[in-house]
Amino acid sequence: MLPTLVYRTxxxxxFGCVRKFAWNFxxxxxxxxxxxxxxxxxxxxxPPFLYLSILNSxxxxxxxxxxxxxxxxxxIDLATLNRTIEDAKAHGNAFFGILGGEPFMHxxxxxxxxxxxxxxxxxxxNGQFITEKIAERLRQLGNATPLVSIExxxxxSDERRGNKDVLNRTLRxxxxxxxxxxLTGVATSVCRTNIDELLTRGxxxxxxxxxxxxxxxxxxRPVGPKMNPGLALRPDQLVAVRKFVVQMRSEMPIxxxxxxxxxxxQAVCPMSTGISHHVGPAGDIEPxxxxxxxxxxIRDGRGVYATMRDSAFLKDFRELSAQATRGCVVLExxxxxxxxxxxxxxxxxxxxxxxxAEIEAMAPRFSQWLPGEEVPERHWMYRLSKxxxxxxxxxxxxxxxxxxxxxxQLRGQLESPVPASPARPTPATVPTP
Numbered sequence: 001m002l003p004t005l006v007y008r009t010x011x012x013x014x015f016g017c018v019r020k021f022a023w024n025f026x027x028x029x030x031x032x033x034x035x036x037x038x039x040x041x042x043x044x045x046x047p048p049f050l051y052l053s054i055l056n057s058x059x060x061x062x063x064x065x066x067x068x069x070x071x072x073x074x075x076i077d078l079a080t081l082n083r084t085i086e087d088a089k090a091h092g093n094a095f096f097g098i099l100g101g102e103p104f105m106h107x108x109x110x111x112x113x114x115x116x117x118x119x120x121x122x123x124x125x126n127g128q129f130i131t132e133k134i135a136e137r138l139r140q141l142g143n144a145t146p147l148v149s150i151e152x153x154x155x156x157s158d159e160r161r162g163n164k165d166v167l168n169r170t171l172r173x174x175x176x177x178x179x180x181x182x183l184t185g186v187a188t189s190v191c192r193t194n195i196d197e198l199l200t201r202g203x204x205x206x207x208x209x210x211x212x213x214x215x216x217x218x219x220x221r222p223v224g225p226k227m228n229p230g231l232a233l234r235p236d237q238l239v240a241v242r243k244f245v246v247q248m249r250s251e252m253p254i255x256x257x258x259x260x261x262x263x264x265x266q267a268v269c270p271m272s273t274g275i276s277h278h279v280g281p282a283g284d285i286e287p288x289x290x291x292x293x294x295x296x297x298i299r300d301g302r303g304v305y306a307t308m309r310d311s312a313f314l315k316d317f318r319e320l321s322a323q324a325t326r327g328c329v330v331l332e333x334x335x336x337x338x339x340x341x342x343x344x345x346x347x348x349x350x351x352x353x354x355x356x357a358e359i360e361a362m363a364p365r366f367s368q369w370l371p372g373e374e375v376p377e378r379h380w381m382y383r384l385s386k387x388x389x390x391x392x393x394x395x396x397x398x399x400x401x402x403x404x405x406x407x408x409q410l411r412g413q414l415e416s417p418v419p420a421s422p423a424r425p426t427p428a429t430v431p432t433p
Contacts, residue, residue: 002381004253012211014181016142021183024120024143028094033389035092036275040393045318046309049276050088051097051289054081054109056281056351058102060126061162062151064231066224066290067101067281071351074281078108080299082115084279087303089119097122098144099289101281104129113141122147124187126161127173135180147185147216148174152194160193178211185257186212190241191220191231199244204252214255217245219368223290223330225354227362235366235373242368242375250378260327263386265374267326267367272318273395277308284349287317290330291337292355293346313344322395327369334362 010018032048039046055075056068068074076084085096096119103109103123113121120143127148130138138144150170151160157167177184186207188198197203199217207215219241222229233241242261249256262268270276271288278286284294285308295313298304308314317340321329324336338359340346348355377383 001249001251001253001379005255008208008253009183009213012178012181013183013213014139014142017139017145017181017183020117020142021120021145024094024118028118029120030389032092032094033275037393040274044309045274045315046088046091046305047274047276048093049095049097049270050084050093050304051099051276051278052076052081052084053099053101053279053281053289054103054112055101055106057105058100058126059105059128059163060102060166063160063162064220064222064224064226064228066292068351069101074351075106076279076281076283076298078111078115080283081108081112084298084304085112085116085119087305089116091305094118095120095122097124097276099124102126102129104134110134110137110141113138113144117141117143119143121145122185124149125173126166127170127177130173130176132176132179135176135182138177138182139180145183145185146173146177147187148177149187149189150174150198151189153197156194156197160191174210174212183213184211185214185216185255187216187218189220190217190233192233192237193231195233195237195241199241201248201252204248204254208252208254212254214257216257216259217241218259221290221328221331221367222365223358223362225352225358227358229363229365232365235370238366238368239370239373239375242373246375246378249382260368261375261386262391263377263383265376266392267369268390268392268395269321269326269328272322272326272329273391273393274318275390275393277314279304280349282349284347285311285314286349287314287321288330291317292349293337293341294349295344295346313340313346316340316344318395325367325369326392326396327367330359330362331365331367332369333364334359335364 036048056071057073058069098121104125122145124147148170151157154167158164190199219233220231222232245256245258259270260267278289279298280286283298285296286294296307296311300307325332330337377386
């Protein structure tokens with residue numbers, strides 16, 4: 001599998017793109033994680049991987065989107081973005097995720113990439129703004145990988161994304177990326193309406209035929225102003241996604257990313273471990289993209305490193321979330337999210353001003369933490385890389401006491417008839433400082 005993947009990548013991708021990926025993301029990314037681990041030992045936290053939502057605007061209206069895509073455009077200007085990235089670079093960072101809205105609607109996106117040839121950027125996009133000219137410019141820069149979101153076949157894509165002919169227009173942009181020799185990925189938010197279409201060997205084979213280099217399966221999270229709980233996966237489906245990913249990693253010549261499990265198959269949350277935090281379209285520093293509350297902003301004047309390192313708000317979120325669950329605190333403990341936001345006087349970072357009401361309307365449900373259903377990594381490369389560079393970093397020392405009772409509860413859910421609505425766990429009691 002691995003030799004075929006390497007051969008296929010070298011044959012289809014531009015050498016300059018591969019070289020910058022190997023150095024800027026590979027070597028420098030590993031070094032940034034090592035620096036992160038040294039900071040942890042000193043009791044300091046600054047994420048090695050920083051995610052920036054550079055604007056809120058988008059041409060699609062996806063089900064369950066938490067971004068204010070219909071509000072007046074809000075974007076982070078190039079000078080602020082450059083200053084933020086330079087500060088992070090000074091402390092060892094080299095990788096940045098670029099989100100939106102739709103990042104290619106930001107007029108200065110390519111200027112941002114050009115300003116930092118020593119960094120690597122992953123751009124989360126629907127692909128519909130990627131023309132041949134833009135793809136060629138990305139090839140010349142070489143320091144960015146488009147991660148193109150595909151949410152189903154033709155009918156499902158239109159339903160999920162709130163427009164017509166979505167899949168064909170997305171595939172057109174995907175094709176421009178592959179024709180230009182870009183290292184290109186496809187992301188899917190797995191939900192009940194697309195799990196049978198895209199969580200299949202046949203879909204991976206089709207992506208390989210097209211020349212796609214990697215895929216990222218993440219599970220749908222019902223949040224935001226138009227949350228759709230009916231799309232959320234049942235516990236048995238969450239287990240099925242994990243088993244599929246682990247199996248296909250050992251059998252298919254395409255890289256498969258996930259961000260929610262360590263090498264042992266135990267659940268992790270990137271926010272709770274401290275390996276990543278998020279900056280919203282107005283510059284607000286949030287624990288993660290779906291937690292739309294903040295105390296600090298990247299324009300506060302101290303720099304993103306010092307602000308994140310010294311943030312009591314982020315520290316509380318990391319520590320109390322890790323005490324509550326190894327999974328997603330928003331899904332499992334919306335009450336804790338509300339409590340922490342109120343405790344720190346955090347502001348609603350949305351333009352719609354309804355983040356608190358949305359959290360209050362959420363009912364607890366299972367996320368990726370499913371004790372007793374762990375599926376360890378089978379492939380040696382994924383197992384070793386996760387063990388040393390994507391683990392829980394000791395964040396969950398106080399969480400394990402709840403695992404046995406939760407495992408019993410989960411087994412009851414898995415053995416019972418398929419429920420009409422997603423399973424909802426009973427919130428655990430979390431100590432407050």
